[in-house]
Amino acid sequence: MIEAFGLTSNSRKDVPPAVDDVSFEARAGRVTALLGAPGAGKTTALRLMLELQQGRGITYFRGRPLHRIAHPSREVGVLMGDVPGHPARTVRGHLRMLCAATGVPVRRADEVLEVVGLVSLRDERLGTLSRGMDRRLGLACALLPDPHTLLLDDPADGLSTRESHWLHGMLRAHAAQGGTVLFTTSEPKEAARTADRVVTLEQGRLAADQEAAEFARTRLRPRVAVRSPHAGRLAALLAKEARTAQRSVEVVREDGNRLSVYGSTCADVGETAFRHGILVHQLADELGDMGPGAGLLPAEAPHGSEGTQPDGTASDSAEPERAGEAGPSAGAVERGIPAGQGTGSGPEVGGGHAALRSAAALKATDPLSPLPPPISVRPAPSPLRPLRYELRRAAGIGTGFLTAAAVLVTSALTAVFLARVGHTPQPRLLAAWPREMPLPPAALGAGLLGALAFGDEFRHPALAADRGTVPRRLGLLAAKLVVAAATALVLAFLTVGCDAEVLYLVYGRELTEVPADWLSLSASWLGLVVGCAWAGVLAAGVFRSTTAGLAAVVAVPILVVPLVQKALEGASVRAAAGFPARLREVFLLQWPFGGERYLTGVARVLVQPVGGALTLSLTTLLCAYLLTTLRSRVR
DSSP: OEEEEEEEEOOOTTSOOSSOSEEEEEOTTSEEEEEOOTTSSHHHHHHHHTTOSOEEEEEEETTBOGGGSSOHHHHEEEEESSOOSOTTSBHHHHHHHHHHHHTOOTHHHHHHHHHHTOGGGTTSBGGGOOHHHHHHHHHHHHHTTOOSEEEEESTTTTOOHHHHHHHHHHHHHHHHTTOEEEEEESOHHHHHHHOSEEEEEETTEEEEEEEHHHHHHHHEEEEEEEEOTTHHHHHHHHHHHHHHHTOOOEEEEOSTTEEEEESOOHHHHHHHHHHTTOOOSEEEEEEEEOOTTTTOOOTTSOGGGTTOOOOOOSOOOSOOOOGGGHHHHHHHHHTTOSTTOOOOHHHHHHHHHHHHHHHHHHHTSOTTOSSOOEEOOOOOOOOSSHHHHHHHHHHSSSHHHHHHHHHHHHHHHHHHHHHHHOOOOHHHHHHTOOTTSSSOHHHHHHHHHHHHHHHHHHHSOGGGTTTSSOOOOHHHHHHHHHHHHHHHHHHHHHHHHHHHHHHHHHHOGGGGOOOTTHHHHHHHHHHHHHHHHHHHHHHHHHHTOHHHHHHHHHHIIIIIHHHHHHHHTSOOSOOOTTHHHHHHHHHTSOOGGGHHHHHHHHHHHHHSHHHHHHHHHHHHHHHHHHHHHHHHHHO
């Protein structure tokens, strides 16, 4: 069950709030429609309910606000807009990645694919899906953690009649199992025939809260849909006979050869056409929308008068339903939409609204304050399994593999060219690092892959389907650093191996001999590549951009290294001679396998200009990331 109290968005200067003091409820086991014209505040109301937008008010999901729920995605499934996934990721891969984010078994992906009918398209890329298939995938993402509540923003927008029927059937099935369903729509006829209760918004304020049958009786009116090749002549005859008989009949000429006749019946229209020999291709009863704003009351009207019977004189300029869509309307009539079967919306709506307001005063607000509590945007605790999520995210698209292949080819060609030119030390030859380049191809590739780790999250925010921006969690950062480091190490080993193999094939064994100080060189090489990968991850996380992450990697040798080198070349009165012996004395133990040599190698890497600059950059970026994380949590 959903209980929304006093939802009010923050207003800008000279602009009224998009949502102003909206309170309603959506009960479990029922489908509730939030109806309103474009710009009425439907999407803003959903964002306030989900704490994605700052404002005032509070929303309870089965008695708890969203920020009090340990795992919001398992309580509320959300579909707002298109599926925010990488277009190169497969349907099944996207769902498997979200399984790790929501903490459900991976087999759940195949189960929801079967439910929404996407088993045959599980290997299709997200960028190739049609509108209908994208809606099905969005519903699959919302159903993945098996939530109790579904919140959908205009889910049938752009769908065909058949796809809309399927979608609303799925929502009805979820409600039949005891779940709560709330969806927005701008089509009154859709709300009347698919929902159990209709909440109407106009200009950000609550206009009516009615049962579907009462809504159809008070806000929709019957009409006769006519299709004839002589539509103009028939319209004139119907209007003339209505004036003669002094009856209130309204004839609206639609596009082409269609007419909408209000205040008459199929029998009367058919008799008129028969008497004058007019051919009729269609003659059917339909329910027509009374138009935007019809029957809505001003904000100061008493609640008990909401949903009263309008006068029905407004012209209906909306496009009527197609001939094939008359069936759903008839189905709605069979459900009890005709006049006389409603329960009366005035007392029900007024009393319910007053009860909600009194509950809000007791449950949600301070008795001394006339305003509902503020809504703060809070980060979501997702992903629940960050390492598994990051592995599936990185391996789910071919960008990483293509980048690694490009790095290996570029590095091998560069090594062959440097060997041909000569005057390049063997360590730089094996790393394919010319003196004219700030970084070798392997380090640049590792930095790019690290920047993509966060850059793709902000560009295609799979974790942001229902919570806004990418969550700044230390667990997610640690997972990205671990995966980026492992990828960088593999890339560093493969680069040196490929370069050595290519040099051996082209020039022989002379250029592939192992250097005497291979341990220190290996530590320097691995530290450089891993450091570049981490710099890309942290910079992209801080600046929310892949380009900024790669720029931070390139800035290390170009900007930071000269500063560190200048600091190290300054006057010094003491040296670090005897560092291993003093280190052994401090820890009072004998390092196994000559461990002091490794510590010495690490120390030598750090005191080099590149190592010192990379360490300084990583420390700065990490502090900046932690600072932004703490600031977001304080807010």
